[in-house]
Amino acid sequence: MKLPIRVILTATVAGVALAGCNRVVKPPAAEAAPQQAASQAQDNGGKYTVDSLDSDSCLRQRVVYFDFDKSEIKPEFQAQIACHAAYLRQFPGARVTLEGNADERGTREYNLGLGERRGNAVDSAVAAAGASPSQLNVVSYGEERPVCKEHNEGCWQKNRRVEIVYTAKQ
């Protein structure tokens, strides 16, 4: 029996159309990502949510200040160290860069070293308080990132600091 050409052509066109439909159906990668993140993010349980970074009064403090030529953590910053450590312990996927800084006095390369010493001090303190070392990264900016430029102690003390910067919240 001979099939009419019209039927054959229709079947062919339908087949091509269906094949085309298959290619269109693949979902874009962006839509899939949030679902993947939700399934990977770990929460070890604790008092924080991810939003706490913006709402909790301790977690909102992101700067540790230092005395001249020193890298010891002063007692008034222990609570801040502790709450960030607690957050990091609760969310093992969270990542923090500790940016170490120095005031303008002295040479720029030596001040890279001073900034790093301070970053390392905060790193050690946060790790000792329970964060995993793999969550912490120290970068020193020395005197390259001043928040003020006056040549007096009022400004210098604002520059002797470590900034806690979250690069991943969970």
Added chain:
Amino acid sequence: MTQRIFARFLATLVLMLAAAAAFAQGLSGDVPTIDIKNGTATATPIAVIPFAFEGAGLPPDTDVTAVIGNDLNRCGQFRTLPKTDIVEYPTRGSEIKFPTWNLLKQAYILVGRQIENPGGDIRVEFELYDVAKQQQLLALAITGQRTGLRDVAHQIADLAYEKITGVRGAFWTRIAYITSTGTGNNIQYALMVADSDGFNPQTVVRSREPLLSPAWSPDGAKLAYVSFERGNSSIYIQEIATGAREVVSARKGINGAPAFSPDGRKLALTLSFAGHPNIYSMELAGHQITQLTRGFAIDTEPKWMPDGQTIVFTSDRSGKPQLYQISASGGAATRITFQGDYNANASIAWDGKHIAMVQGSGNVYRIAVLDKTTGDSKPISVGNLDDHPSYAPNASMLLYTATEGPRDVLYAVSANGRVRQRLVLADGDVREPAWSPYRQRGQ
């Protein structure tokens, strides 16, 4: 006859006093503002007579005579006769009337002429004379394109300088420096290279992240520098002419303070990836590193002694930063600074006998020069926040960064500290100067 000479002498004296007053107000004209801060009473007087242009076309845009005069003045060892005092205009030795210049108390006179060649380039002929002895010291010619006459002028100043002082001139050299403009999150950094008088600035690299510590290769073709563009300090080496560059160290922690060895084969640098900032030496051929210093201190700012066998560096191993030296192959370090609370950031003179450094006492940081033979140091800048000294290759002058109000600016100071000049090179901050080696032709 005697009366006429006496009258002329009086008139000249009056002119000289007026000129001295005018001179003290500083230079003007086509140079980036160079303010001479101190007097030059002990400098050698030299008359640089305008080099006449002999050609059919327009005279060149470059004022060769002014470039030479500014060079000689800014090194602090010479004082050129002000234009207003020049009463005769010889262009060749045979035209010089020595009594005139003797009366004006000039020790030397430099004359010349610019001759336009058929091809359009300019042949600059010049002669240098000892006025008292009426003796010719130099008679030479240098040819250059109209666009290259500043280089020719610097070369002439170098030849005159060397003939008179016995030391090779360093006017035909370049400087590298860092600029930063803007504030807060909108700072733009640039690494620049210019002639050592601040002219012809060119951008080597621009970044939105900090740049530090430019260091010249001994052949003057490359610069090593620290950049934060990768999110942490890393060390690049870039070829100035082509812009081609490579990262030579981007380890965890600090990658800082690069310094080429005198033979150009190695780079000393500061790395803290092993726990604390220490001095390393890197073979540039294969990038293998050797650790030179160890321990828990901050060791940084390595600088090579001219024989390439010893490295001077900054360390706070005894509490505050001081200068130490160590063999270039590693070993025990010995301290070399014992005056001042804080000594850092060495720049070593070409003969290895003097080291310029940042010296701090309380909150005042100045540039001081250490006499390596005696161990004594002497401040040569005023402070309060001076940094980053860099010797010219003949050690006749130093560049350094000073802070004026909110801005960083560059100063050039003569090696004896007597003459200090501010270089205004750009808007915003200018800092971290590095004086190039002697230039080679074709650079």
